[in-house]
Amino acid sequence: MNTKDITAKLALLLIILLLLPCNALAQKKKKIKQKDQPFTVVIDPGHGGVDPGAIGRKAKEKDVNMSVSKLLSEMIKEEYPEVKVIFTRTTDVKIPLIKRATTANNAKADLFISIHSNASKNKKARGCETFTLGSGSSAEAKAAAMYENEVILQEDNYEQIYKGFNPRSSESYIIFELLRAQDMEKSAELANLVQKGMVKHTGLPNRGVSSAGFLVLHKTVMPKILVEVGFITNKDEEKFIASKEGQKKLAKGIFEGFSEYYKIYGKHDEAKAAGSKKAEPAKKEAAKSGVPVFKIQIFSTDRELKSNDKRFKGLKATYYKEGKWYKYTCCESENYNEVLKKKKEVSKKFKSAFIVAFIDGKKVDTQKAIKIFKKQKK
Numbered sequence: 610m611n612t613k614d615i616t617a618k619l620a621l622l623l624i625i626l627l628l629l630p631c632n633a634l635a636q637k638k639k640k641i642k643q644k645d646q647p648f649t650v651v652i653d654p655g656h657g658g659v660d661p662g663a664i665g666r667k668a669k670e671k672d673v674n675m676s677v678s679k680l681l682s683e684m685i686k687e688e689y690p691e692v693k694v695i696f697t698r699t700t701d702v703k704i705p706l707i708k709r710a711t712t713a714n715n716a717k718a719d720l721f722i723s724i725h726s727n728a729s730k731n732k733k734a735r736g737c738e739t740f741t742l743g744s745g746s747s748a749e750a751k752a753a754a755m756y757e758n759e760v761i762l763q764e765d766n767y768e769q770i771y772k773g774f775n776p777r778s779s780e781s782y783i784i785f786e787l788l789r790a791q792d793m794e795k796s797a798e799l800a801n802l803v804q805k806g807m808v809k810h811t812g813l814p815n816r817g818v819s820s821a822g823f824l825v826l827h828k829t830v831m832p833k834i835l836v837e838v839g840f841i842t843n844k845d846e847e848k849f850i851a852s853k854e855g856q857k858k859l860a861k862g863i864f865e866g867f868s869e870y871y872k873i874y875g876k877h878d879e880a881k882a883a884g885s886k887k888a889e890p891a892k893k894e895a896a897k898s899g900v901p902v903f904k905i906q907i908f909s910t911d912r913e914l915k916s917n918d919k920r921f922k923g924l925k926a927t928y929y930k931e932g933k934w935y936k937y938t939c940c941e942s943e944n945y946n947e948v949l950k951k952k953k954e955v956s957k958k959f960k961s962a963f964i965v966a967f968i969d970g971k972k973v974d975t976q977k978a979i980k981i982f983k984k985q986k987k
């Protein structure tokens with residue numbers, strides 16, 4: 610073997626060695642990406658088939674819900690062709706509430722939007738509103754949820770399937786209280802955005818955002834809302850929500866809310882953000898690339914706060930931005946166990962505090978980051 614050969618082999622070995630870790634990392638990244646399915650929205654047109662939902666003078670709720678749902682889907686597909694839209698029903702059939710939730714869960718959907726029309730004995734009641742899941746923030750919200758849940762009484766074996774849930778008993782609704790924390794923040798953000806969009810585009814009275822115990826929301830495990838587009842029992846509003854023009858405005862409003870949400874949480878923008886970050890790679894950071902950083906999120910607000918703001922309750926907080934939201938965090942560390950310990954203390958001051966994770970400055974799924982942390986620790 611001459612020296613030239615040795616040099617060549619050494620060079621080759623060096624190249625291989627240099628490429629190996631990068632390659633492994635790239636493959637790891639690819640794996641995570643592949644697991645990332647497209648952003649998926651489940652649209653649930655309420656009622657259907659033998660269950661017409663609420664009935665107006667002429668219109669049936671199930672038809673209004675379907676028309677608005679289809680228009681919403683068309684708008685999403687046109688503006689965001691990368692988003693996957695799934696319907697719980699596309700025809701006039703009756704689907705049990707549990708099956709609607711299962712459809713969304715099996716699809717591992719990112720969002721669940723249930724579309725309904727409101728009804729009241731008070732023929733003057735009107736306006737659009739949006740619900741998230743909770744035990745019922747008002748008597749009216751509770752009544753709306755009870756009404757929507759009653760469809761399960763027509764389902765076979767409902768007592769068995771819904772485990773003793775009685776839609777007419779207010780005690781049954783206590784179970785929803787326990788579920789409030791789950792995805793509550795995102796659901797509330799989406800509900801606010803959708804409600805704002807609907808009011809803006811329809812001019813209907815704003816009944817605001819409430820929480821109530823909707824069974825169809827209870828069984829789904831992702832951010833979720835239930836929209837009541839208007840009162841089918843109000844003469845004028847029935848006309849509006851049953852008309853093509855009205856339905857277009859409603860769908861446009863819901864779409865706008867979705868769009869705002871998607872700009873914040875959609876994977877589409879995460880990829881964009883990652884792309885812009887890659888444009889200026891810092892050599893030093895590259896060495897720590899792939900290491901998760903954990904933080905405790907204490908609250909978010911739409912304005913920048915001074916570091917000594919009373920709302921931080923003495924904690925040293927920093928923020929990251931998502932859309933218009935400043936999300937304040939504290940207690941940053943690469944050691945998940947430490948952050949978890951600190952969270953117990955922080956939770957005494959901030960009840961809804963939770964852990965968020967970042968890799969290379971990009972927010973990632975916390976569970977995923979914990980797995981990576983545990984693997985890297987080994």
Ligand SMILES: [Zn+2]
Pocket residue numbers: 655656662663670725726757
């Ligand atoms: Zn309904």
